[in-house]
Amino acid sequence: MKLYSYFRSSAAYRVRIAMNLKGIDYQQSAVNLLKGQQQSEEYKAINPEGLVPALVTEQGMLTQSLAILEWLEETYPEPSIIPGDPWQKAQLRSMAYLVSCDIHPVDNLRVIKYLQQELAVSDDAKKQWYKHWIHTGFTALEAQLNDQPFCCSEQPSIADICLIPQVFNALRFKVDMSDFPKIATIYKHCNSLPSFIDAAPENQPDSV
Numbered sequence: 335m336k337l338y339s340y341f342r343s344s345a346a347y348r349v350r351i352a353m354n355l356k357g358i359d360y361q362q363s364a365v366n367l368l369k370g371q372q373q374s375e376e377y378k379a380i381n382p383e384g385l386v387p388a389l390v391t392e393q394g395m396l397t398q399s400l401a402i403l404e405w406l407e408e409t410y411p412e413p414s415i416i417p418g419d420p421w422q423k424a425q426l427r428s429m430a431y432l433v434s435c436d437i438h439p440v441d442n443l444r445v446i447k448y449l450q451q452e453l454a455v456s457d458d459a460k461k462q463w464y465k466h467w468i469h470t471g472f473t474a475l476e477a478q479l480n481d482q483p484f485c486c487s488e489q490p491s492i493a494d495i496c497l498i499p500q501v502f503n504a505l506r507f508k509v510d511m512s513d514f515p516k517i518a519t520i521y522k523h524c525n526s527l528p529s530f531i532d533a534a535p536e537n538q539p540d541s542v
């Protein structure tokens with residue numbers, strides 16, 4: 335399979351972790367978001383959304399990282415990234431959505447660019463916005479965590495897959511993680527595992 339990715343894209347990072355955990359072979363094609371390649375005609379012919387990731391499968395092109403994770407889970411069930419009974423699966427998805435639907439979209443590159451370029455928001459205000467939404471989401475997640483060293487299962491799950499890239503972003507923007515000791519512990523633990531290490535931004539071919 336071929337994954338259209340960018341080394342620092344947290345949505346693509348999710349897919350890389352999941353594919354590594356499941357031992358699926360894939361090649362990456364880099365889409366440089368800072369150079370605006372996601373908006374090129376060539377890339378939009380592949381993914382009209384102008385976002386990464388996009389996964390080329392034998393059945394066709396699939397976008398949206400959560401849909402990709404669910405498809406991977408159904409197509410390659412072992413090891414499971416959404417383990418457990420229906421209740422546990424719902425808990426895992428709930429945490430994954432907290433990060434992917436409530437934190438990530440408002441801090442996405444195009445939103446930040448719109449704030450800066452169209453609404454003339456200052457650099458300081460931009461950083462405040464970014465940190466505010468991470469802080470809001472992480473505060474809610476921290477309060478729900480009780481199962482260490484993963485979010486809510488004995489093995490890495492969709493919740494950890496979504497959380498770790500978001501923590502990477504938080505650290506990049508100098509969010510003080512001392513407010514979130516449980517999240518920090520999960521981050522440290524996941525980053526000791528080969529599937530997470532191999533998926534990390536600094537280990538991607540397009541890392542600069």
Ligand SMILES: N[C@@H](CCC(=O)N[C@@H](CS)C(=O)NCC(=O)O)C(=O)O
Pocket residue numbers: 342343344345346367372384385386387397398399400434442443444445
């Ligand atoms: N909901 C989408 C979000 C994808 C997304 O926002 N990707 C970001 C990188 S993490 C992107 O391509 N941003 C480009 C831009 O904002 O112009 C998913 O989960 O796949």
